[in-house]
Amino acid sequence: MAEAFNDLSLPAEKAERYRTLAEEIASVLDGEPNLTARMATVTSMLANSFEHYFWTGFYLVDPARPRELVVGPYQGTLGCLRIAFGRGVCGTAAETGLTQLVADVHAFPGHIACDGRSQSEIVVPVFDGAGTLMGVFDVDSDQPAAFDLVDQQGLEDILSKLFT
Numbered sequence: 571m572a573e574a575f576n577d578l579s580l581p582a583e584k585a586e587r588y589r590t591l592a593e594e595i596a597s598v599l600d601g602e603p604n605l606t607a608r609m610a611t612v613t614s615m616l617a618n619s620f621e622h623y624f625w626t627g628f629y630l631v632d633p634a635r636p637r638e639l640v641v642g643p644y645q646g647t648l649g650c651l652r653i654a655f656g657r658g659v660c661g662t663a664a665e666t667g668l669t670q671l672v673a674d675v676h677a678f679p680g681h682i683a684c685d686g687r688s689q690s691e692i693v694v695p696v697f698d699g700a701g702t703l704m705g706v707f708d709v710d711s712d713q714p715a716a717f718d719l720v721d722q723q724g725l726e727d728i729l730s731k732l733f734t
Contacts, residue, residue: 580619588724591619595728608732610643616709616728617645622716623709625685628696629653629660630705639664639705646710650684658682663693663706669722673715685710692717694725699734 581587595615599608609628617626627644632652639653639660656665658681663670670693675681678691688710696704707729711717 584720585724587619588720588727591615592724592728592731596731599732605733606643612707612728612732613643613645616725622711622713624688624712625649625708625710628705628707629664631664631703642705644708647685647687650682653682659691659693660706660708663695664703667695667697667703669694669726671717671719671722673717675710687712689714690716692721692725694722694729696729696733704733 581590595612598611598615602608602611613627617623625644625646627646627649628642629639629649630642632638632640635652637655639655641649641651650660653660653664655661659670659672659675659678660682661680670691672678672681672691672693675683675688675691690711690713692709694707696707698704707725709717709721709725
C-alpha cells in the first residue's frame with residue numbers, strides 16, 4: 571500500500587489535502603493493531619505530505635513515569651527525549667488535554683528548544699478509545715506562524731481515529 575501513497579497526487583488546497591490524507595491513512599492502517607506501526611506510519615505520511623512540517627512525531631506518556639512524555643516515532647532532527655507535563659508546548663498539551671497552536675515558539679512561556687530552527691508548532695493530545703491520554707502529536711515548522719485552524723482541524727480529525 572505504501573507504493574500507492576507514494577504515487578498519490580495530493581490536492582494543493584490544505585483542508586482537502588488533510589481530508590485525502592485521512593482517507594489514505596485509514597486505508598493503510600486498516601487491520602494493523604500494532605500501535606508503534608500505526609504511529610510510525612501516520613508520522614511518515616504526514617511528514618512527507620506538507621512542506622511546512624519540519625519535525626513530526628509522537629511523545630508518549632511513560633507508564634513508569636505517568637507525568638512525563640517520552641519521545642516516540644518521529645521524522646526529523648533529534649527530538650527531546652523526555653518532557654514533563656506542564657513544560658513547553660508538548661507538556662502543556664499533555665497537562666491541559668487541549669491542542670496548542672503556537673505561531674511563535676519563542677514567545678511561548680517555557681518553550682523547550684529541541685531544535686533551535688523551530689519557529690512555530692502545533693501539538694495535539696492523543697487519547698485512546700477510553701479517553702485516556704496516550705501522548706501528544708507534535709509538529710514543528712522552521713517558518714513562523716506556519717499552522718492555522720485548518721491544520722488543527724485536520725490533525726485532530728486524523729488523530730482522533732488513530733487509537734479508537
